[in-house]
Amino acid sequence: MNLERTNEMNLAVYMAYHSETYPEPLFDYVIPIQVGAHKHKQKSSAISDDTGINISHKNDIMSELTALYWIWKNSTQEYLGLCHYRRFFDLEVEPIKKILLKDYIIVPDRMILSRSIKDQYIVSHTQDEWNVMMESIREHAPHYYAAALQVFAGNVLYPFNMFICSRYFLDSYCTWLFPILASIEAKVDVSNKDKYQKRYLGFLAERLFTLYILYNGNRVKEVKIIDLHKKRVSQPAWLKGINSIR
Numbered sequence: 001m002n003l004e005r006t007n008e009m010n011l012a013v014y015m016a017y018h019s020e021t022y023p024e025p026l027f028d029y030v031i032p033i034q035v036g037a038h039k040h041k042q043k044s045s046a047i048s049d050d051t052g053i054n055i056s057h058k059n060d061i062m063s064e065l066t067a068l069y070w071i072w073k074n075s076t077q078e079y080l081g082l083c084h085y086r087r088f089f090d091l092e093v094e095p096i097k098k099i100l101l102k103d104y105i106i107v108p109d110r111m112i113l114s115r116s117i118k119d120q121y122i123v124s125h126t127q128d129e130w131n132v133m134m135e136s137i138r139e140h141a142p143h144y145y146a147a148a149l150q151v152f153a154g155n156v157l158y159p160f161n162m163f164i165c166s167r168y169f170l171d172s173y174c175t176w177l178f179p180i181l182a183s184i185e186a187k188v189d190v191s192n193k194d195k196y197q198k199r200y201l202g203f204l205a206e207r208l209f210t211l212y213i214l215y216n217g218n219r220v221k222e223v224k225i226i227d228l229h230k231k232r233v234s235q236p237a238w239l240k241g242i243n244s245i246r
Helices: 056-062 065-074 093-100 116-122 127-140 140-155 167-187 195-216
Strands: 011-017 029-033 079-084 087-089 106-107 163-166 220-225 225-227
Touching: 011 065, 011 093, 011 195, 056 065, 056 195, 065 167, 065 195, 065 220, 079 093, 087 195, 093 106, 093 163, 093 167, 116 127, 116 140, 116 195, 127 140, 127 195, 140 195, 163 167, 167 195
Parallel strands: 011 029, 011 079, 106 220
Antiparallel strands: 079 087, 079 163, 087 225, 106 163
16 A cells, blocks of 8 residues: 655545534544434534435444444545544544654444453354354455454453454445454344344444454554543453353
8 A cells, every 4th residue: 555655644534423413523634424314304513324326224233333424425535434422532643644754544442352252252242143143244245254253262352342443444444344243133023122222233244353463463552532421441352251242
């Protein structure tokens, strides 16, 4: 990848939120994007996920991934990121630029789960969804399948579908991710799921992101997350006993 090294950076980190009003972002470089905006007659920000090329109507099952898809298809910045209305990377803009110019991807601190990624998902969600995901990896990205068995037998997870990266990485990752998710969606019945469990594609994507990063050996910079909901910075990587990440 041949990236121009300058002091100027075309950077946008988008903050996904879903209500008709949004809390003020913690950092000036963060841009609000309303997700599931197709359901709202009145938009509360200049950017919403139902404009341009979009999958806003899938927000109930994809959660913040409808923002990621919008960013992928519609944004023009060279460096891009995604955070949540209550979760932010604990970084000012200048350190972000320095990290990105060294070709790192900024990710949340890894979580060390108390069981394997596979078992943790099955306990928190369902075995059927997991099996469908593995079938879809085998079908759409077969060279990842053996690595998936190994990674998902481990207990290291990069959570929240949050990252800041180059356009090159975003294009590569989304080109890989969304066909797998579409394959899963076509095979899973959500009619009997509650509102939380309907977000299963967002939950599976966290595991798929971890797989993609580890398989490709991407250089990552782990950063603490400010979690406004929990009123604290994210738990350190060595902390044991995490059963649910949401």
